[in-house]
Amino acid sequence: MKDVRKILLPLPSTSNAEAALIRGYNFARRFHAHLAVLHIRSDGRDIAPLAGEGLSGAMVEELMRSAEHESARTAHDVHHLFVRFVAEHKDIEVVPPHSPFPADKASISFCTLTGNPAEIIPYHARLSDFTLVPHPQSGEEVSSSETLHSVLFDSGRPVVIAPQTPTTGLIKRVCIAWNGTAEASSALRAALAWAVGADAVRVLYCDDYQRKGPDVADVIDYLSFHDIRADTVTFAPVNKDVGKGLLAACKDFDADMLVMGAYSHSRLRQLILGGVTRHVLEHADITVLMSR
Template sequence: MKDVRKILLPLPSTLNGEAALAQGCNFARRFGAHLAVLHVRSDGRDIAPLAGEGLSGAMVEDLMRSADHESSRHAHDVHVLFERFVASQPDIEVVSPNTLPPMDRPSISFHILRGAENEIVPAHARLSDFTLVPHPDAGTEFSASETLHAVLFDSGRPVVMAPRMAPGGFIKQVCIGWNGTAESAAALRGALPWASTADAVRILHCEDYQRRGPAAQDVVTYLAIHGIKADIVEFPPIERDVGKGLLAACNEFGADLLAMGAYSHSRLRQLILGGVTRHVLEAAELTVLMSR
């Protein structure tokens, strides 16, 4: 499968990092691709404009040193995690981040850059086939969640959220959430590398969430043109929650991957009122591909 050659994996911290590394290596094996692991260290000097008035120069210097020390600790912990993990993956070739990876076998690299994570990661994501992010664990790891959203809104590429637990093998059962929007169409295109080699593919739709656009049956025809057979299931909301119904339908199918459009409504509206994207990000236990 030549559609996937480079996968970006930003690791803001060690939280859920091992599961993300395991999933990334599975993807590298599946596609014969390169997994580029990236950690962005924050710069302690960036805190100076945020320190506010009323602080002495010495106090600002102390804050900057403290922030730099914390950043160094995070970078060290992530690097240790990476080194320990790749030592258990002898079939994945470790290469320098600045060299051309091998084209005929899976490989991995590790790179630390310094700067603003919400700028550096999306920029690197634009030249990756997709970005894999650790599960953000809503309310626990603010940085990981912001990384996910920065890539989603500012890279033009799909985002794949790894599950909290390391996967047992390759993805075999693929669900595609469909509501007729441009966002769901982008997710459909992003899911083709997995759908083309899956054991089974299912289109999930809910009349309560359908928007103006192609119907689910049109998606089946589109996939058939790509040589992919899929069936359709209409699922009901659970407790008036479409997101709950969608995840329940994935669970019933035994899905390894859910592909869906993200934020058909605005992110602010979903943060205030809730929404399908927000529920899936917070509650999903399977691998999720999202596109905008």
């Protein structure tokens, strides 16, 4: 995926949205790509089935009005943030949704739809080169983020998680976590867009992380076909935690981005027992690209 042309950025709220907009703006400028910002409003009518759960019709109507009011307020706040952002970044062209966008410069659009985010967002992600998502507020929220997981599991495309802290610089130092799995292979392919122009690329591997599949030497060969020079480093778990060891290795490299496969084990297993994916989602403070 060297040629990035369309980036989807779903914004469920204003939480960490500005940091994600800045990251998306940088990506759009770097790739001369289009950044499609999408907000999904919840449908208050989805509450109607609660009438069969012991609530009176009047109570359900009140809940629907409350949900609609909250949805309208959130939509207004997200759109206001978008308008303010593009007013401050005049070097990116604002275009209407679904219209042709300029091929030689960065562009941005904003669209609001109503419905189920877990369905609508993956549909749009399937026709985007990758989806950029804001970093949720807390560790608990990260591991249960429906936007993140709906894209990972239902779009067939990679997802990039923006850091919580706004980052203005370009991606220059890329770490690729390799364990031989199909998920890691998909992430590696997506990483080419950044690795090609990076100052330094490092492939990280660990015996406790490795699964059946190609070894790290094969990854170096693959990258060389794309004129990417990379080194390899073995990292060790920290306090028997592979995820901690992986993030420590990224810090040692001063990485701007971590690339990795997601959920080689089942998501349920990782939510219950922990896992590398879960630890990275909850503790990474750099841009993370995941694929499944």
